[in-house]
Amino acid sequence: MKNDWEPKIVAFLCHWCSYAGADLAGISRIQYPPNIRVIRVPCSGAVNPLYILKALREGADGVLVSGCHPGDCHYLSGNYFARRKFFVLHELLQWLGIEKDRVQFSWVSASEGQKFSQVVEETVEKVKKLGPAQKLVKEFTFYV
């Protein structure tokens, strides 16, 4: 039973680059594991750290956030702000003892279909190593 387990990974992809990169991977028929569930966001800077925590709370085994390379943001600087926010969140999660490989970040441009598939492969591999998420996952209650 345990061998059948496949991680569920929520991927927040920037509309202007990584989402198009994922699209390119699709139309170029590049294979990547089917474990990610894509959510399109206008910019990686629009990803509230609470979205990441919420995804983990709702039972995602991992979270991937992907945006434009530094300097290439459609809104000029959204990804720079994102980088600071994610850095703080990443360090805090690690300090608390929540596996930091569950939350991953990448820069993928619209022309990097190949890189997108690699990023997904790596992410899935790392999350698989960690096993199903235990920490932060909501408990069953009668009220919710």
Added chain:
Amino acid sequence: MFEQEIRRKAKELLEVKAVDLVIGYTSGSLPFQARPTLVSSPEDTEQLVWNHFCSPNLARYLLPYRDSSKKIALLAKGCDARAVVVLLREEQFPRERIHIIGLPCPGIISKRKLEEKLGEIKEEDFSWEESGFLCQGKKWEIDSFLEDTCVRCRYPNPPLWDDLIGEKRESRGSSVDYLERISSQSEEERWQFFTQELSRCIRCYACRNACPLCYCKECFAESDVPRWISGVPTLSDNSFFHLGRSIHLAGRCVECGACERACPEEIKIGLLPLKVEEIIKNSFSFEAGLSLEEEAPLLTYKENDPGEFIK
């Protein structure tokens, strides 16, 4: 400890109508406690006190006056004044409406620590001196009775004031503080520690309500759309709340420890915002509440910010 000077100053400000209100401390209903008080007439300034138990962060009591036009004076220890600086920086108040009576802080004594070390304590057994006190026929240094956040305090002097009462103090800033004790443990031990601590949280939100910088009109913890967490105090939702709160305080927390002292379960809840401040200080060399000009760390960026964690 300059109580008379404080009363005189408050009286003077109210008499000449330089301010409409003075926020200060008065003795609490129980011994070894001081509570916040609002004084609006010169006669009432006699009730003001200033001692080692003046723990609440008075910047919190400014917030209800955000939308009024009253001019307000408040007594400010180092951390209170830093919180005021953050509030001014975030344009919650115009500078002209706030009159800061700065008080270099000798450190706040924890009643819990007194009880732990001295057993049952009565107010009449104590006689207070400049750097310590006499009790049970012995002289005690206050250092071993200070609140955890005061032990690590690096800014006992207000960074901004209109009047300063008392002499400036040396920063304590003990190098072995409770944040470092936790940080030296392994990741797994830390997780064990936080699970134990956070599972005791009853989510009364006292920490949020005591915090001078938690002033959102609607807190994410209680928002219905989107509904981030349920109201039930389960471990996952408690962790979510405290993680979310410390992220909201990133680059803003002034390390006053008001959240921790407000906690009825005595959870070391200040550790998370303190850790976030440490990350920000080490990586972006910024400390909250020290200057009115410096840009908040998460509202700015540099091209060479740390980015190795991003693939």
